[in-house]
Amino acid sequence: xxxxxxxxxxxxxxxxxxxxxxxxxxxxxxxxxxxxxxxxxxxxxxxxxxxxxxxxxxxxxxxxxxxxxxxxxxxxxxxxxxxxxxxxxxxxxxxxxxxxxxxxxxxxxxxxxxxxxxxxxxxxxxxxxxxxxxxxxxxxxxxxxxxxxxxxxxxxxxxxxxxxxxxxxxxxxxxxxxxxxxxxxxxxxxxxxxxxxxxxxxxxxxxxxxxxxxxxxxxxxxxxxxxxxxxxxxxxxxxxxxxxxxxxxxxxxxxxxxxxxxxxxxxxxxxxxxxxxxxxxxxxxxxxxxxxxxxxxxxxxxxxxx
Amino acid sequence: xxxxxxxxxxxxxxxxxxxxxxxxxxxxxxxxxxxxxxxxxxxxxxxxxxxxxxxxxxxxxxxxxxxxxxxxxxxxxxxxxxxxxxxxxxxxxxxxxxxxxxxxxxxxxxxxxxxxxxxxxxxxxxxxxxxxxxxxxxxxxxxxxxxxxxxxxxxxxxxxxxxxxxxxxxxxxxxxxxxxxxxxxxxxxxxxxxxxxxxxxxxxxxxxxxxxxxxxxxxxxxxxxxxxxxxxxxxxxxxxxxxxxxxxxxxxxxxxx
Numbered sequence: 001x002x003x004x005x006x007x008x009x010x011x012x013x014x015x016x017x018x019x020x021x022x023x024x025x026x027x028x029x030x031x032x033x034x035x036x037x038x039x040x041x042x043x044x045x046x047x048x049x050x051x052x053x054x055x056x057x058x059x060x061x062x063x064x065x066x067x068x069x070x071x072x073x074x075x076x077x078x079x080x081x082x083x084x085x086x087x088x089x090x091x092x093x094x095x096x097x098x099x100x101x102x103x104x105x106x107x108x109x110x111x112x113x114x115x116x117x118x119x120x121x122x123x124x125x126x127x128x129x130x131x132x133x134x135x136x137x138x139x140x141x142x143x144x145x146x147x148x149x150x151x152x153x154x155x156x157x158x159x160x161x162x163x164x165x166x167x168x169x170x171x172x173x174x175x176x177x178x179x180x181x182x183x184x185x186x187x188x189x190x191x192x193x194x195x196x197x198x199x200x201x202x203x204x205x206x207x208x209x210x211x212x213x214x215x216x217x218x219x220x221x222x223x224x225x226x227x228x229x230x231x232x233x234x235x236x237x238x239x240x241x242x243x244x245x246x247x248x249x250x251x252x253x254x255x256x257x258x259x260x261x262x263x264x265x266x267x268x269x270x271x272x273x274x275x276x277x278x279x280x281x282x283x284x285x286x287x288x289x290x291x292x293x294x295x296x297x298x299x300x301x302x303x304x305x306x
Numbered sequence: 307x308x309x310x311x312x313x314x315x316x317x318x319x320x321x322x323x324x325x326x327x328x329x330x331x332x333x334x335x336x337x338x339x340x341x342x343x344x345x346x347x348x349x350x351x352x353x354x355x356x357x358x359x360x361x362x363x364x365x366x367x368x369x370x371x372x373x374x375x376x377x378x379x380x381x382x383x384x385x386x387x388x389x390x391x392x393x394x395x396x397x398x399x400x401x402x403x404x405x406x407x408x409x410x411x412x413x414x415x416x417x418x419x420x421x422x423x424x425x426x427x428x429x430x431x432x433x434x435x436x437x438x439x440x441x442x443x444x445x446x447x448x449x450x451x452x453x454x455x456x457x458x459x460x461x462x463x464x465x466x467x468x469x470x471x472x473x474x475x476x477x478x479x480x481x482x483x484x485x486x487x488x489x490x491x492x493x494x495x496x497x498x499x500x501x502x503x504x505x506x507x508x509x510x511x512x513x514x515x516x517x518x519x520x521x522x523x524x525x526x527x528x529x530x531x532x533x534x535x536x537x538x539x540x541x542x543x544x545x546x547x548x549x550x551x552x553x554x555x556x557x558x559x560x561x562x563x
Binding site for chain 1: 365393403410
C-alpha cells in the first residue's frame with residue numbers, strides 16, 4: 001500500500017519539476033521576444049530621430065522655400081508623383097487581383113501569369129527606370145517628365161497591389177460570396193458590392209506599402225523624371241506649361257533624387273540632402289500613421305473588432 | 307406555363323440523379339414539395355439532404371464536377387433546362403445558411419442588398435422594404451434605432467433573423483433553410499422555429515435539420531434521406547408515429563445517425 005503511494009508521489013514530483021522547467025523556459029523566451037521587439041523599436045526611433053534632428057539642425061530658412069533653392073518644390077513633386085502613380089497602380093492592381101482571385105481558371109496560362117507577377121515584383125527598380133526611359137522617352141522622343149516616372153513607380157508597385165487584393169479576396173469567408181450569389185446577385189455584383197468593400201482595409205494596407213515605395217524611389221526616376229525642377233507658383237508664369245506644377249508632362253525631381261544629386265553634384269550641399277531626408281522620413285511616417293488610422297476606422301465601421 | 311403539371315406542388319422533382327465527379331450523391335429522387343407548407347429533410351450526415359436542398363436553387367452550380375440529371379420543376383418550369391436564369395431562380399427561391407452570414411455592412415445595407423442589386427435605389431422605397439422585412443421577422447423594434455450599426459456586432463440569433471429578413475426583402479416564393487439553428491442557442495432556435503411557422507402563410511419553406519424534435523415541432527411534411535436515397539416521405543405525424551420503412555423507424559428512434 002505505502003509503496004504504491006510513494007510511487008504516485010514520486011511521479012507527481014517529477015511532473016511538478018517538469019512544469020517548473022517548462023515555465024522557466026517559457027519566461028526566458030518571453031523576455032527574449034520582448035527584447036527583440038524593443039531592439040527594433042529603439043532602432044526605428046534612433047534612426048528616425050537621427051535623420052530628423054540632423055536634417056533640421058543644419059537647415060537654413062531659405063531651404064524650406066518653394067523656389068529654386070528650397071526643397072519645397074521637390075516635396076511637392078514627390079507627393080504629386082506618388083499620387084499619379086497610385087492613380088495608375090491601384091485600379092489596375094485591384095482589377096488584376098480580382099481577376100486572379102475570382103476569374104482565373106486553374107490552368108497553364110494562370111500559372112504563367114503568376115510567375116510573371118512574381119518576377120515583376122523582384123525586378124530591380126533601375127531596370128524598370130531604364131525600361132521607362134527607352135520605351136516612353138527615347139521611343140516617343142519625349143523629354144523626361146513626371147508622368148513617365150509615375151508609370152515606372154506604378155509598374156514597381158503593381159505586383160504588390162495585385163497580390164494584396166488577391167490575398168484579401170481569398171481570405172474572405174466563402175459565406176459572403178455564397179450569401180450574395182444565393183440571393184441571385186451576379187458575380188460582378190457580388191464582387192463590387194460585397195467582396196471588395198470587405199477587402200478595403202487590406203487594400204489600404206497595400207496602398208500604404210505602394211506609396212511608401214513611391215516616396216523613396218530614386219533609381220527608377222533617375223532617367224525618367226529629370227533630377228531638377230523649376231516650377232513656378234505664380235499662375236501668370238503657367239503660359240509656359242513646363243513651369244506649371246500640376247502639369248504631369250514637365251520635368252520634376254523628387255526628394256530622393258535631391259538627396260542623391262546633393263551628395264554627388266556639389267560640395268557643401270549636404271545640409272540640403274539631410275533636410276530632404278528628414279522631410280522624406282516625416283512624410284513616410286505620417287502617411288503610414290494616417291493610413292493605419294483610416295484602416296482602423298473603416299474596420300470599426302464594418303464591425304470588425306479584430 | 308404550358309408544361310404545368312396538374313398538381314399544387316411548388317417543386318416537382320422527378321428521377322433526380324446528382325453526381326460529384328464519379329460519386330453519386332443523390333439517387334433517383336422523386337419528390338414533391340407543397341406550397342405554403344414546411345417540408346423538413348432529415349437524415350444522418352452525408353445522406354444527401356443538404357445536396358438535395360441546394361439543387362432547388364442551383365447552389366450546386368458552384369461545386370466543381372457536379373452533374374445533375376432528371377427534372378426539377380418550379381411551378382411547372384424546369385429550373386435547369388427551361389432557360390430560367392439562375393438569377394431569376396434564386397430570387398424566387400431564397401436561401402438561409404447554417405452559419406448566419408450577414409455581410410460586413412450595416413443592418414440597413416444588409417436588408418437593402420437584394421433590392422439594390424435589382425435596381426431599387428430610391429431611399430423612400432428602400433426604407434419601406436427594410437422596415438417591412440425587419441417587421442416580418444420580428445426584429446424591427448429591436449433594430450430600428452441602430453440600423454446604421456454593423457451587422458457583425460449582433461448575436462448569432464439576431465444575425466440569423468437578419469439573414470432571413472435579407473432573404474425575404476426580395477419577396478421570394480420559397481425559402482430554403484440549411485440547418486438554420488444548428489449554430490444557435492435554444493432560445494434563438496425557438497424564435498427561428500416560431501418565425502418559420504408564421505412565415506409559411508406567405509412562403510414555401512424547406513428546412514434541412516439534424517434535430518428530429520425540430521422537424522416534428524414545425525414541419526408539415528418530412529422526408530427521410532439515407533445514402534443519397536429518399537427512403538420515405540409523408541405527413542410529419544405519420545413519419546414520426548407510424549413510419550413505414552424500418553430504416554426510418556430506426557433513425558427517428560435514435561438507433562443510428
